[in-house]
Amino acid sequence: MNIPIDWTVVGPAVIVAGGALIALLVDAFYPRRTWLGSGLPSTIALGLAGLELLRTHEPNDYVFALSFIVLAGTLFVVVASNVMNFENAMPPGEYHFLLLSSAAGALMMVAAHDLVTLIVAFELLSLPSIALVGLRQGDRVAIRSAWTFFLASVVSTAITLMGISLLYGVTGTLDYAGMNHALRTTDLPDSVVAVAVVLTVVGLLFKLGAVPFHVWIPDTYSGSSVMVAGYLSAVSKAAALGAVLILLATALPPARDTWQPLVAIVAALTMTIGNLGALRQRDAIGLLAWSSIAQAGFLLAPAAALFATDGRRAPVQYLAIYVLANLVAFAALAVIVRLRGSTTFEDLTGLARTDPWMGIPLGFALLTLAGFPPAVIGLVTKYVVLRPVIDGGHTWLAVVMALNVMLGLAYYLRLIVVLVDRADGEPYVSPSPPLSVRLAKAMVIVGALGLVVLSAWPDLLLSNLP
């Protein structure tokens, strides 16, 4: 059996997967608990994959942009992961191996144009990340989080496989282009097609954390290491969104009457429930977990208007900013967890005053996520996703989005108020942190600077992606 492989397309994914193996081997023969150990080959592999991606620029601008977001996000996570306590609980070799394997899955997932590739990539993304959640040794909460994640993942994979088998039965092919053609000419009843499409799409929404697949997110994020949660909220979500968008736009346009209202309803429910859940959080990580559910709704909303002007570009532009802002926020919280041990609102009070190098980037990332003062890039991207929704005729969804922006302000601004508030009692003085923590801090500041630059010059984002 001869399977043709287009190496220009899978090149970056193969390089990342190879990097994963090298990271594991380096840790086996050269066990260092600092960034010099397996972190270095991981960083190099991601850099090389990025170069390869830039060189080939395959297969099209859209996949290129999504792959770029995945690679940049993973690189951010790898550098910021230095903050983690590799000394005791987290084995660095396994950590980097799993992280890069999962990233290779993400890269394949956004490049997939075939349902089998999609499901393989989906599993390659999911299984290592489940292990990542439970990797912390001797931590029962982490194990339970991983277990929740695993069960939810299995359920959703089962649903997707069910949908895919139905789709295969309906169309007789697994290739996106062929499926598009077959769906146009099929003479099967509409309801069969509808069930097949809905089951396929809905299962993919699991990774995105859309309602009703959001239930695992708060538990998993609060149970895993902070940077792993950041990875799940950013990179894994980016891959899922990319896969869903490409599937909807290339394979399923004939069934658009079925999935467009569905996606709109799911998006509206997701952002509303995510925001409502975030309202009562008193811990920054819990808040970000719920807020990432709400953001998934904003990411998904323009998919309901995929065929309007800019309907395909808008989610990717929103995604880029969301990934950057969310990673900055999670990395800042990871540093805070390492130095102070907790991210409850009480412990964060006055952070922007006592530790401005962490507090101000965190606050700026939150403002970006909220999209509040008109100067930040977050507002631009909120506008970017709102416009195709209105152009596509889903006015009710646009109203729900606007209401949710206000709802989001309620908790983002509350956390910002906490950050700039005057702390009671003794100001916290952190001991001089080791180099690894400084690296993570530098990454937070670099990311925040990126957000500032984009805020000053939104054209940089809007005209280059994708």
Next chain:
Amino acid sequence: MRRHWPYVALTAVLSVAAAAWAIPQLDDDHGTTHVWVRGDALLGVSLATHVDGLAAQVMLLAVGVGLLVQIYSTAYLGHHPRYRSYALIIVLFLIAMLTVVVADDFFVLLVGWEVMGLCSYLLIGHEWQTTEARSGAAKAFLMTRIADLGLLVGILVIGQTYGTYRISEVLAAGPKNSTAIALLLLIAVVGKSAQFPLHTWLPDAMPGPTPITALIHAATMVAAGVYLIARLLPIFEASELAMTLLAIIAAITMLLGALFALAQTDLKRALAWSTVSQLAFMFAALAAGDRDAATNHLLSHGAFKALLFLGCGCLMHAVGSSSLSAMGGLRRSMPVTFGAMTIGFAALAGVVPTAGFFSKDGVLEALHHAADGSGVLPDVLGEIVFYVALATSLVTAAYATRLWLVAFFGDAKEHDEAPQAMIGPVVALAAASLVLSIGQPFHFGIGLLSTIIAAAGIGMVVWAWRAQGNLDIDAPLLARELDLDAPYARWLPALVGSAARLVVAVDRDGVDVYPRSSATIAQFASRGLDLLQSRNVQRYATVIAAGVALLTAAAVIWT
């Protein structure tokens, strides 16, 4: 000794730069447009400048007076604890004024216009420990700010009408929709230049430091209104209604201002009213369609009124008060101030050969011309405005003579002459008031008429001075300024107060209900979600299964 020179040097650098920019353009009638930053689709504002002869003259006036005032202030306010912020705000003001003058984009102009208003507010309130300064600053700010809304709305209308905010493009496109635009701009101009009925803020701005009065409230900012209309005269000329209104406002203001100036017992306040009256002269010339006459008077008035205010500052520095009763007989003890202010008062009264005579001559000629019916104005109105202007000239000559006599003649009082740094700028402005008359056009008939009128005004006052020995004018109504401020003082607060109460009530009972109740609902829903989030995996699986079943069912029913 405080260090003053950095601020003077900063102003000097700014002045030299502006002069180097302006002087080559002095004879350029068409002007040079330069686009520094082109507006794009996201932000349709271009950073563009347009400098022609008119703009160059006003630029030179602004930086010239600005630099002299900055030098003057080193002696006048140099020991003030807030001198530093004062000097820097002057620099900011000059930049804003230059922005207004050179701007070729309405929004850039608006920014400069508003920053000028802000600087005016800050500088009037420089002595904020006194009640008068605070309330005067607030009054000036509120009145001009409300009038500025006219400019903002006018700019929006211009953008809607012409599809561009560039001034040169708007002027090149020819007048369209000009009555609405001209009336809106007129509101802003009337507020900024303290014309009737928004004139009451300027006399109340007098608690500000005297050099500031000379710079902002005599020479530059209040004249920006004149400049704006002169710049946009083609739009105004296309609207007979706006020009008629402008002429009526100018006529009322010039006579009222002159009469109020006559009745004042305070030198500075009298000069403030005189400014209001002289600005109205410029507007009258604009209403007659003569841009050159208006700007000539703008320049010469800028010089001699700045001179008078700075001289007034010298007197205040000597006697410690701006009240006329505290002055008198200062002729011998302050000879330089006396000489310079004599030139200033002569220019105000319109005596040959000062710049004031020639520029007023030009304005009167323009009005006389308008009375022929050759301009936009109806000839009856032109004639009325012409006679009002003649009457105003008479009153102007009278009050100028009165102020001059009361301040410098009579019982001699011994005071020290002002310091060098204050005398220097005054002398320079006095020279300017004479030099600016070189090469001015001259109309024989009108010139003779205005000289006779000025001589009559001066003669009457001198005769009264000889006969009575004093010049106290017993006109309580004029001294109270006809109570024109009363409506603002009485009705506006009452109106605003009740409107505010109404808004609060509506906001509380009609608007706040929704956010409050929705916040409650959101909290409630949030609590419900918390209960669902039980860390129980079976329950999660149930949620997922139920959700999938619902979505699938919905899709099947739909299709």
